[in-house]
Amino acid sequence: EAGVTQFPSHSVIEKGQTVTLRCDPISGHDNLYWYRRVMGKEIKFLLHFVKESKQDESGMPNNRFLAERTGGTYSTLKVQPAELEDSGVYFCASSQGVTQYFGPGTRLLVL
C-alpha cells in the first residue's frame, strides 16, 4: 500500500511569489493534516481535514495560507504571497484511526 506522498519534495521561491504544495493521503483515510517545521523548532500543526471539510484550522499562521481538499482526496496548501518566515518543511499526514502517517515533507525555501 502506498504511503502519504507529497509534491514537490523541494521548492525554492522568491519572496512575494506563490507556491502550492500537494499531498496525497493514504487511500481511504478520511483525516488529513498539515504540519510545518521551521528549522530548529517543533513540528507545528496547521490544520485538519475530515474528508473535504476543515475540522480545525487553528494553526494556520495567517490568511496568506489557503488549504483545500478536493472531493475528500488530495489536498493542496497554497502560500500567497510567500514571506521569508514561511521557509521550513511542510508535512502532510493522514489517518483513519489514531495513528497519523506522515509524508516525506516539502522543503520550502523563500529567498
Place this chain on the structure above:
Amino acid sequence: QQQVKQSPQSLIVQKGGISIINCAYENTAFDYFPWYQQFPGKGPALLIAIRPDVSEKKEGRFTISFNKSAKQFSLHIMDSQPGDSATYFCAARPGYGGSQGNLIFGKGTKLSVKP
C-alpha cells in the same frame, strides 16, 4: 508557549548502550502520547505510543515510561544500534473539542549511536 518540552536536544550513545529521551507536558487533557522516529529526508514515522492509563509500554528494544502524576514520559532505547541514529519526537494529542486530531510535538532529539 511550548506545551510539550523535550530533552535533550542531542544525544550521543555508544553501541549497545541505553538511550533515554524525556518529555514533559502541562495539559492534563492530553490522552495519547506517541513517539516518532525520523531519518534524514524522510517523514516522521510512528515508533511507539502510550495512553495515560498505562505506566509502561514495551515493543522490542523500545520502551515508553509514563508518569501521569509528574506529567512526564520518556523513551528508552535498549541496546542502541547505529541504525537507531535519527531524530526522535515526542508528541501529545489533546483529547477534547475540535482539536481531537492534531498532535503537539516536542522540539526533537537528534540521537547518534557510535559504533
